[in-house]
Each structure stands twice: as C-alpha cells, then as structure tokens.
Amino acid sequence: MLKKLFKSFRLSLNRPHPRSTPEVLGSQQHSLRRADISRHAVSVVERLQNAGYQAYVVGGCVRDLLLDIEPKDFDVATSATPEQVRAEFRNARVIGRRFKLAHVHFGREIIEVATFRAHHPDDEEDDEDNHLAMRHESGRILRDNVYGTLEEDAQRRDFTINALYFDIAHDRILDYAHGVHDIRNHLVRLIGDPEQRYLEDPVRMLRAVRFAAKLDFDIEHHSAAPIRRLAPLLRDIPAPRLFDEVLKLFLSGYAEDTFELLLEYDLFAPLFPATAAALERNPDYVGRLVRHALANTDERIAQGKPVTPAFLFAALLWPALPSRALELQKRGMPPIPALQEAAHLVLTEQCRRTAIPKRFTLPAREIWDLQERLPRRQGKRADLLLEHPRFRAGYDFLLLREEAGEQTGGLGDWWTDYQEASDSERRSMIRALGGKDEAGSAPRKRRRPNRRRRGSGDVPERD
Structure with missing residues (x-):
C-alpha cells in the first residue's frame, strides 16, 4: 500500500x-x-x-x-x-x-x-x-x-x-x-514530464520526430533527452500500429529528413532491425540506397505523383537480403532459391515488427524477384519482362540500386534504351548480347525428345 x-x-x-x-x-x-x-x-x-x-x-x-x-x-x-x-x-x-x-x-x-x-x-x-x-x-x-x-x-x-x-x-x-x-x-515540446509521457505511449517519440521533420522544428532539449534511452520501448508496441506510424513517417513528403532524425535518436533500429544491422555493416552503400529511395519518394509526393508502400518497403528491406542469402548459400542452397528464401525470411521477421499487409509484401517480393530476372534478356525474355505488371517498379528499383553504387554492367542503361527502341532495334540489341545473359552464362539448349528411328521392318503398335 x-x-x-x-x-x-x-x-x-x-x-x-x-x-x-x-x-x-x-x-x-x-x-x-x-x-x-x-x-x-x-x-x-x-x-x-x-x-x-x-x-x-x-x-x-x-x-x-x-x-x-x-x-x-x-x-x-x-x-x-x-x-x-x-x-x-x-x-x-x-x-x-x-x-x-x-x-x-x-x-x-x-x-x-x-x-x-x-x-x-x-x-x-x-x-x-x-x-x-x-x-x-x-x-x-x-x-x-x-x-x-x-x-x-x-x-x-x-x-x-x-x-x-x-x-x-x-x-x-x-x-x-x-x-x-x-x-x-520552432520547437516541438512535450506537455508534462517527457519520460512519463513517453512511458504512457512510446509512439510519442516517433511523433516528435515526425513533427520536427515536417515543420523543420527542433525537438526541445528536455523532450529530446530521454528518447535514445527509451527507444527500445517501441518493441512493445503492437505491429499493426507501428505499420501505420511508419507510413506516416515515410509517406508524408519528409521521409529523408525523418530518416536522419530516426538515426539521430536511435529510433530506426526498433522499427527496422535487419536494415539497421546492414547499415552498420555497410554504411556507405545502405545509407545511399535508403536515402535515394526516400528522396525519390519525397519528390514524387511533391509532384503529386502516386507512391506505393510496396516500393518503400522493398527499398528499406533490400539491404538485409544479401547477407541472409549468403548464409543460406553457405548451407548448400543454390543462389536463386537462397535469395527467394531470404526474401521470405526478411519479410516475415519485419512483419512481426511492423505488420505489413500482403497487398504490399507480395509486390515487394515481385520487385526483388525482377532484380534477378532483368539481367536475363535472351530470346523473348526481354519482351515478356516488359509486359510484367511490376516491370516499371522493378526497373526503377534497378536504377535505384545503381544510384547507390551497385555495379550492374550498364543494365539500367540497356533497359532504358530497350524501352525506347523500335522492334528492329530491339532485335539488334538482343543479338548484340552475343548469346549470353548478364551473368555470363550461355543460354540453355532446348532438349529434343529422344525419338527411336524405325526401320523398314518396324511396325507401329496399335491400340
């Protein structure tokens, strides 16, 4: 008592x-x-x-x-x-x-x-x-x-x-x-004792960052002081609510500034733990990729163009895939199945933190899958890929990877030219590949079914 x-x-x-x-x-x-x-x-x-x-x-x-x-x-x-x-x-x-x-x-x-x-x-x-x-x-x-x-x-x-x-x-x-x-x-200030208010609702830490980014305000000193220490409390917030908060953070037109503040106050890792780990391992590449993706999102919103959470989550989670796929390959799994399994694991783990609906996880996986298919352009593959419902998103994602510093051997330029080329020019571009895909492997020869030659004395069987 x-x-x-x-x-x-x-x-x-x-x-x-x-x-x-x-x-x-x-x-x-x-x-x-x-x-x-x-x-x-x-x-x-x-x-x-x-x-x-x-x-x-x-x-x-x-x-x-x-x-x-x-x-x-x-x-x-x-x-x-x-x-x-x-x-x-x-x-x-x-x-x-x-x-x-x-x-x-x-x-x-x-x-x-x-x-x-x-x-x-x-x-x-x-x-x-x-x-x-x-x-x-x-x-x-x-x-x-x-x-x-x-x-x-x-x-x-x-x-x-x-x-x-x-x-x-x-x-x-x-x-x-x-x-x-x-x-x-230009101050974002909590009413009352900041620590108590954050304990009541840890999402207030995300709201402080969101308002600071949107309004170009500073978080008042006493309101900012407990955030880094209390950031782990976000792990206790229900995943559906955190998904809604992530959309507000990154789809309000101030995503790039929001990302910087999330990093500054140690709030990014509780939201995207796998990406945060990848950022720590490879800060240059991962930082460029995420920042380019968020800057492009902000630009589209400013221009009144549509944006989709599927592309956003594909970009935010892509850096976590390579290490996970490499682990699976070391266990004996072939590269393509390893990448697909890694995609499944990364999304499953992220959904426990932010409950991403299937209407966004499925397109995100298709965008990732296209990154493996875009280098394979032989025969009719290139034309079939152009008809893929996610081609534009996959192509944009390829360009995003190149912007971040990935070396693709000019794959982005090739697809840019291919979309603008005439039919005859496209055929020439395919022939110029020299019978090899981007990965350098020769196209598979089509197997013909074995047919036994019948001699003059052979009589076909009858039913």
Missing part, C-alpha cells in the same frame, strides 16, 4: 497542474480566419454548440494554419461523448477501442470528433470505471477513454503545438500550454 501511495505521489509530481485560464489570442493576435476552416468542420462545431456542448477546432490543423501550411484534415474536440456525437449526426460512426471517437462523414471528407480527455488514475483499482482506462505495468496506456474538461484535455495532449483550440464563435485561439510561443520558436 505504501509503495502504491509513493508511486501515485511520484507521478503526480511529474504532471503539470491544469491551467484553468488559458492564454486567449483574439482575432487581432493571430492569422486564423473562419474561412480557412473546412466548412464541414465549421458545421460540426456549430451543430454541437447549438446542442449545448462545447466544441472547438483543435490540434494539427490550427498549428498548420498558423504556419501557412494547408491542413491535411480537420479535427474537433468536444464535451460530447462519442455516443452523443453519433446521436447528433446520422452520418457519424463511433470507432476505436483504445481511443474511442466519432468520425462524421461528408463524402470523402471525414471530420474526426474526439471527446475531451482527462489524465488517467495512477492505478486501475482507484478508477470506478476502470474499463475506460487501462495502463500497462510499464506505464504505457492501453486504453484512453477517461473523459474530462477542456482544461484537462489540453494538459493531456502530447505536444504544446497540438494543444491549441480555435473558437469559431468568437474567432479566438485558446492556448493552454504556450503552444503559440513554441510555434514561433
């Missing part, structure tokens, strides 16, 4: 007291205007307010608008419970278990509506509704459905720059955690 009381006292010291009087920025003190907000978000806020609830536009959208960044989506915080939100909107759906909230659908746009949260009780036994709040013995929050006031919600949020509430009715910003100050000073 004494130990329990001490733990509660220690945790309470780490938590800031909620501020009941926020800093209020009037319309003359900020650049936000009602017209900047999604009309659907405005509609949700006004309807909830008319029903007697508190409601504000909150979080990242407010932060981004203050930075002249177009928000990706708009969130609303309210005193209404998810069930009460659903009762107000026929187009609302209650989602989530760990963090229950409501999604209000307007065609393709979804307004996320979250109920004000409060801090968790320090011990589940002290919570009259402990089915709403669950905490792991490590301090990690497993379920977060303890509702509270606006002031408590502000202090429970992760970063100061995300604890900003825009009051549409009065055109003002409510700032409970000096978030506007940190925005002006």
